[in-house]
Amino acid sequence: MADHYSEAPNQGALQEDTSQNFGTKLKQLEAIVERLEGGDLELEESLASFEQGVRLTREARSRLDAAELKIKTLLERDDNAPSSRDEGASNE
Secondary structure (H helix, E strand, O other), X not given: OOOOOOOOOOHHHHHHHHHHXXXXXXXXXXXXXXXXXXXXXXXXXXXXXXXXXXXXXXXHHHXXXXXXXXXXXXHHHHHHOOOHHHHHHHHO
């Protein structure tokens, strides 16, 4: 049986995958912070972990920005759509 991630995802699966990836990235960042705060890493390991943390932070920030844009777009659509209350008022 094929792994569901290897198949072309539908919209619901894509949204689920995105949220899981975001949560995974946060957990990875937390683990990196713990390792760095532990102070037991060699300089090279610390630099590599820091670099990975910066990359994960940028990816997570990008996902948050995309989610924020989507929310704003959805809210703007709702604000511009005539409500049933407006339609009723114009008929009276």
